[in-house]
Amino acid sequence: MIALEDILQIDLPAALSAIFVCVTCGLLGNLLVLRRQSLMGDAVAHVVLPGIVVAFLLSGSRSPWIMVLGATISSLVAVFLIECIKRFGRLDAGASMGVVFSILFALGVLLLERAALDNVDLDADCVLYGQLEDILWLEPTTIGSLLTPQVWSQAPREMVTLGVLMILSMGFITLFFKELAITMFDAALAITQGINAGMLRTVSMILIAVAAVASFEAVGSILVIAMFICPAATARMLTDRLRTQFILSGLIGAWTGLAGYALAAFGPMVANRMGLISWDHSLSASGLIAVLGGVQVALAIVLGPRHGVISRRIRTLGLAVQIAREDLLALLYRAEEAGADGLRRRWALETVRVGVGSRMAPRLAMRNALSRGLLNGDTEMISLTTEGRSKARTLVRTHRLWETYLVRELGLRPDHVHRSAEELEHITDTRMHSELDKQPATTDPHGKPIPEVFETPDGAAL
């Protein structure tokens, strides 16, 4: 059994750090994703290396503050260079980023190699992979001890820094929410409202750079990119409102950090106890957090309540069924006009299928129409009920009124209007109806009579 003390001293600081990183990056990531600058995170991740190495070579110190300063400066330099190349070299954004960050990264690798030769140990791996597992808090021994300030004064530096950063980011976004919102969507408008859009953008970039650099230590550079983009992308698929987007991305970040760490640290152990796998050492926490982030994006893409793939398909199908049902009714009405009592079921289905393009829709529509009492039918033939007939009449009337309108007002030729009317008849609302009704016509351009629609005293159409 794992000792509580171990959990408090090893897992708690690591998990908290992970959560802090993910919330910070999740919140700030919206500023990148919504501005289509997601790959700026990629660029920053690559240029942090030369920044750190140069800072070290210039100062001779391995103090983390110096490293952060160096990395932040190199990020800002990179952003500046990217803008220069975009503007004066007329290269597209992606290529400019790629050029700048790979040259700077190569420079970093080169300098790192030289630094390594001077018998100095600068660990490039840690920048790539992070070292969540190395954050230790040697004070707390029981849960109760967490309440004493003395324990907190010994909290690990990384955890505290990340916590402060998280609060800073939350504060920044809350305080400047309105300004950020306007600037993100319409910078010109923001400027006319007196908001200094350029300054806001610069401050955002600086905050992002500092957050990125501080997070690299914990989760590694490549994975910071995941945390900048994934929570924001997941939230994007779940909501259309900016405030909800920010809140959701923060929450998703927090949950991902916690769950990812727990899975990585304890998952294999649990699976081993259950006999699923033969080993039980922990996995890379930062990697698993990134994977979890990606999985959530995928789930949101598929299952998102409004914009998810499944939800959209269902809506499309619903629309197709509605159109197929109306087509069916109109088809039967026209058949009655031609003198038939009803139609063969299979033929009707086939004709409507050709019009709607889906195979399922006509069948569902037929079933729906039968159950609603719009159609009478058995296995061979179908025919209209009274109610169905009146609905069909309205549809055909709308269709023929449209044809009249298109020929009269738009000057289209009579043989060109059927197709358009076919589509328009399904989306005509009451206001359009009343406009169409104003036309003094009794036959459509093809000579067919435009059905009258009478209203009974209780308002139902006949």
Next chain:
Amino acid sequence: MHVVLAQMGEASWPEIFDIFTFRGGWNSSVALLGTTLLGIAAGLVGTFSLLRKRALMGDALSHATLPGVCVAFIIMVALGGEGRSVPVLLFGAACSGVLGVLTVQAITRWSRIQEDAAIGIVLSVFFGVGVVLLSRIQSMEVGTQGGLSRFIMGQTAGMSRRDAFIMGGAAIVALFFTIVFFKEFRVICFDRPFAQSQGWPVQTLDLVLMGLVVLVTVVGIQAVGMLLIVALLIIPPAAARFWSERLSVVTILSALIGGISGYLGVITSSIWSDMPAGAVIVLASGSIFVFSFVFAPQRGVISGVVNHLRLRTRIACDHVLRLMLEVIEEQRGIDQPEAAVVEASRIVHARSWSPLMLALALGWLRFRGMLDKRGPSLVLTTQGATAAARVTRNHRIWERFLVTHADLAVSHVDRSADMVEHVLSAEMVAQLEQDLALDDPLPPSVHEIGESPAPDDDR
């Protein structure tokens, strides 16, 4: 990351010469040839990616290869092997790389997440999967996982004959496809709907192009490392782009630059053994890029600045000449303008010039023999008078045109004519003269030539 000579440390000049000409020992020659060919292939293939604005897809691709490599490694070990078989690892890399690219496309197609975010997601999440697998591998009791670190940072040393052959093969394949399908690739880059309407199999061609990128990336990862291979696909074409507007020239140049970068990188690394070859290759191509960015004749920065300055000076000169003529016209009429003397101060105060611009303009006019300075005054030469007449005529014709055809008020036309007077061609002028039925050598101005300063875009 080093290509090492027989002896450590610096090499002597004859040895260096040998290295340059592929005679510096088997290892370095093989590495040299292989990497040069890789550079050529990357340059060729990268041109098309760049033109389709898919440059950073290569980054997602290269990062997405990590899980494939790890899975291949784990499977090999589980099957009893040692996990070091390079072709298998490369195959794994290619598979997961392709999967990554397809995932990016799926994300952009099925959701409203934009392409840049999709690339970032694939890049980091796939890499995360790889990192998790790595953490498993590192705890496995298996001999060397050293081969895996090659994939991340790259290593041209110890490049075996087979590796060089693989690179050479990849280069030849890339060359072949580029030459054979050049027309098709070109159309897809610039006008995909047109190609579709012509019935060309654009999907297949897309796949072929993607296949080439995957090929070059996976093969190149060994030499330059995963983090830097994207540089070879982006920087040579971007540098080549500055030198020409023609695709064939850009493609060839890009291949050349890629090859030279590879060549220089390996050579530098073999002479100074503490320089990692991959980084030097990228820095070599980077230097060529910076050089192109600054010095290229049409699209380079210096050329742009020079052109811009030239244009501004020409415009300022035109303004000076017109101003002189208008002053002369007001003083004594436009007969024999060369005889008139104009106070320099009248020119200086008529528009809000910047002193530099005005000095440049006056200097240039005097250099071209259009203007003479006599003490505090200026005099037009014959040549200058002709030029002034032309500009002023343009100005006034355009003003008339605006008044008669565009219904603008006479007080509103000066500004527009101020800009258009410089760019009216002779044919345009002839047409306008016909339109307006003008045959005056210098029509009078439609508005009063006032004393308020003209617009200050001469700064």
